[in-house]
Amino acid sequence: MTWYLLSSGVHDPIGSAARGPVVVAFLVFIGLALLWVVTLATHDDHPEGLYVADRSLSPVFNGFAMAGEQISVLTLFATSGAIALFGYDGYASAVDSVLALGLLLLLAQKVRNSGRYTLGGLFSLRASGPAPCIAAAVVTLAITLPMLVIQLRAGGIIAAMLIGLSTDAAQVLCTVLLGGLVVCFAVVADLKGTSRMHVVKVGITLVTLAVFVVLSLNKFSWDAGSLLSAAVDKSVAPDDYLSPGLWAHISSLVPLNMISDHIVVILGTAVMPHLILRVGASRTGRSARRSMSIAVGLTGAYFLLLIATGFAAAAVVGGRDIGRVDDNGQASPVLLASDVLGNGSAMRVALITAVACAAFLVILTTVTSVMFAAAVTLAHDVFARADGPRATRRHVRALRLAIVVLGAMGLTLSAAAHRYSVEFLAIFSMSVAATCVAPVLVYSFFWPGFNRRGLLWSVYGGLLLCTVLTMFSPTVSGSAYALMPEADFHWYPFRAPGLLSVPAAFLLGWLGSRNPVRGPVRAERPVEQGVI
Amino acid sequence: MRSYFVPKPPDESVTDVRPQRADLHRHAVHRAQRVFLALNAVPFAVGVVLSCAAELAAAPVYGRLTLGLGWGVLQLGVFAGSVWWYENRATRVCDPLERPPTPGASGASPADASRAVTR
Numbered sequence: 001m002t003w004y005l006l007s008s009g010v011h012d013p014i015g016s017a018a019r020g021p022v023v024v025a026f027l028v029f030i031g032l033a034l035l036w037v038v039t040l041a042t043h044d045d046h047p048e049g050l051y052v053a054d055r056s057l058s059p060v061f062n063g064f065a066m067a068g069e070q071i072s073v074l075t076l077f078a079t080s081g082a083i084a085l086f087g088y089d090g091y092a093s094a095v096d097s098v099l100a101l102g103l104l105l106l107l108a109q110k111v112r113n114s115g116r117y118t119l120g121g122l123f124s125l126r127a128s129g130p131a132p133c134i135a136a137a138v139v140t141l142a143i144t145l146p147m148l149v150i151q152l153r154a155g156g157i158i159a160a161m162l163i164g165l166s167t168d169a170a171q172v173l174c175t176v177l178l179g180g181l182v183v184c185f186a187v188v189a190d191l192k193g194t195s196r197m198h199v200v201k202v203g204i205t206l207v208t209l210a211v212f213v214v215l216s217l218n219k220f221s222w223d224a225g226s227l228l229s230a231a232v233d234k235s236v237a238p239d240d241y242l243s244p245g246l247w248a249h250i251s252s253l254v255p256l257n258m259i260s261d262h263i264v265v266i267l268g269t270a271v272m273p274h275l276i277l278r279v280g281a282s283r284t285g286r287s288a289r290r291s292m293s294i295a296v297g298l299t300g301a302y303f304l305l306l307i308a309t310g311f312a313a314a315a316v317v318g319g320r321d322i323g324r325v326d327d328n329g330q331a332s333p334v335l336l337a338s339d340v341l342g343n344g345s346a347m348r349v350a351l352i353t354a355v356a357c358a359a360f361l362v363i364l365t366t367v368t369s370v371m372f373a374a375a376v377t378l379a380h381d382v383f384a385r386a387d388g389p390r391a392t393r394r395h396v397r398a399l400r401l402a403i404v405v406l407g408a409m410g411l412t413l414s415a416a417a418h419r420y421s422v423e424f425l426a427i428f429s430m431s432v433a434a435t436c437v438a439p440v441l442v443y444s445f446f447w448p449g450f451n452r453r454g455l456l457w458s459v460y461g462g463l464l465l466c467t468v469l470t471m472f473s474p475t476v477s478g479s480a481y482a483l484m485p486e487a488d489f490h491w492y493p494f495r496a497p498g499l500l501s502v503p504a505a506f507l508l509g510w511l512g513s514r515n516p517v518r519g520p521v522r523a524e525r526p527v528e529q530g531v532i
Numbered sequence: 533m534r535s536y537f538v539p540k541p542p543d544e545s546v547t548d549v550r551p552q553r554a555d556l557h558r559h560a561v562h563r564a565q566r567v568f569l570a571l572n573a574v575p576f577a578v579g580v581v582l583s584c585a586a587e588l589a590a591a592p593v594y595g596r597l598t599l600g601l602g603w604g605v606l607q608l609g610v611f612a613g614s615v616w617w618y619e620n621r622a623t624r625v626c627d628p629l630e631r632p633p634t635p636g637a638s639g640a641s642p643a644d645a646s647r648a649v650t651r
Binding site (some may be wrong): 088091094095097098102105106144225228229232240242243244245254258264282286289290293295297300303304 | 565568569572576579580582584585586587589590594595596598599600601604608609611612614615616618619623624627630640
């Protein structure tokens with residue numbers, strides 16, 4: 001298709017004249033942010049205070065923070081890049097990301113009323129014993145580790161580009177330095193501190209994107225039609241830009257590939273562990289629902305601005321130029337900031353600096369959230385269960401240790417995978433969430449017949465399917481964007497396993513629950529009345 | 533999203549046959565959820581069909597605006613409207629049924645706070 005037009009290379013979109021002021025302002029912002037981080041550091045030894053802020057977050061505050069969770073490295077850079085490069089396909093993905101919050105809106109009150117805030121807790125609603133908690137820990141790691149790798153890597157690449165060093169060594173160095181800072185923050189932070197940073201991030205990001213849109217429209221005489229026309233004309237494939245199927249991996253079986261993407265994005269985005277943790281931090285079930293409604297409004301505004309920014313980047317910079325810098329178009333916001341105003345203007349420096357600061361905040365907060373949620377699962381569901389509920393100080397130490405270990409693993413893997421295409425990791429992570437978590441939550445809250453066996457069948461069967469189908473998909477071999485582009489051992493034709501794995505997980509959950517239990521009957525845990 | 537209504541034995545008194553407050557709450561919540569899902573399922577299904585039919589999605593509607601792009605904006609609009617409706621409905625109808633009734637009234641359901649089971 002169009003992959004041959006998009007090749008990586010060393011680029012310097014900011015220019016040497018503007019770099020000095022941008023780097024100085026960026027470093028000052030990082031210094032101020034870290035000073036703030038120090039003030040947010042907590043010495044609380046009470047686990048619930050750390051994990052869920054003692055369930056004290058108000059609907060408005062938690063709603064803003066929930067919207068902040070949606071402003072991730074993936075959405076801000078990858079989705080806007082996908083819109084700029086692939087037009088309709090990126091646009092459909094952005095729309096799905098907003099719709100995903102509808103599922104979480106329906107589940108939020110039930111999740112909060114259940115009193116659980118980790119996947120292990122939710123999995124234990126219908127099953128007793130350590131098995132559900134172990135399954136939840138496995139699933140949480142399968143979701144969060146790939147996310148950490150991708151976000152750290154993307155953050156390193158963006159940071160390297162901002163300081164004008166686009167070599168591989170510089171990108172790895174930036175990844176490690178930035179990741180180290182984030183791990184330090186995550187180790188001393190708690191949920192409330194992270195939430196405050198999310199709230200600030202929402203404001204900065206929305207204002208920056210709004211400025212992008214206004215300046216781009218101004219460039220096209222306030223005519224959105226002209227902007228869209230320019231985006232189409234400057235794209236890599238003007239005839240196909242506004243049609244489905246331009247995204248590199250879905251050149252064959254386009255309809256089924258698109259359905260698979262819809263399933264994975266909507267179900268996967270809604271049930272990420274860090275979102276479940278945030279729902280659990282609400283004061284009551286009603287408060288959780290209200291915060292989700294607020295988050296929907298803010299997230300909708302964010303994605304509308306992001307869609308406009310993506311098309312503006314394609315119109316101002318051009319799809320071909322964006323593709324030359326980065327195959328996935330992740331640099332498109334930075335390139336737009338660089339090109340939308342003339343060289344030498346102070347406003348241009350300010351705009352690039354604003355993008356850099358927003359990028360830093362996005363990396364800091366999203367990586368911290370993902371890492372923190374995974375560490376809470378390990379400390380609360382695995383360590384605390386084995387160690388007993390009384391040793392709370394040890395639980396907090398286990399949480400800190402888990403963050404350091406997860407951070408070290410994420411950094412090592414992102415540095416090691418730097419040269420490779422890791423798009424499959426994002427797909428795998430979201431597919432695991434869609435396959436292993438969504439069916440269990442839906443069954444747990446809406447089907448009284450769901451039991452322990454159904455849960456384990458659904459989780460482990462779904463995880464196995466996701467792993468096998470991803471391994472033999474075109475994202476790992478047999479395509480130009482694959483992890484191993486030279487090799488070709490793929491037989492599964494879709495880029496996301498969701499089309500098969502999600503229905504299979506639902507089916508396995510049903511079959512496992514319907515099958516009569518042989519041998520000694522294990523007591524099933526009835527779900528609380530208020531939850532259903 | 534079905535409700536799990538358990539019929540009362542025939543020999544119970546007339547006052548016991550009256551639907552309990554918890555049942556009313558459950559019915560109200562499930563109805564709001566069904567309407568919310570239905571409102572969004574239709575535009576979503578059309579959106580999926582459009583994303584599967586390249587020619588249809590690329591059909592021009594106004595200038596360079598295509599049917600696929602226009603439908604996406606419509607989907608977001610319907611979604612935002614339905615979320616507003618759902619929140620409004622839950623606040624006006626469902627939440628009062630969930631709160632404990634005034635002293636002396638029968639059919640009390642557990643309060644939200646008492647439901648918050650902490651592990």
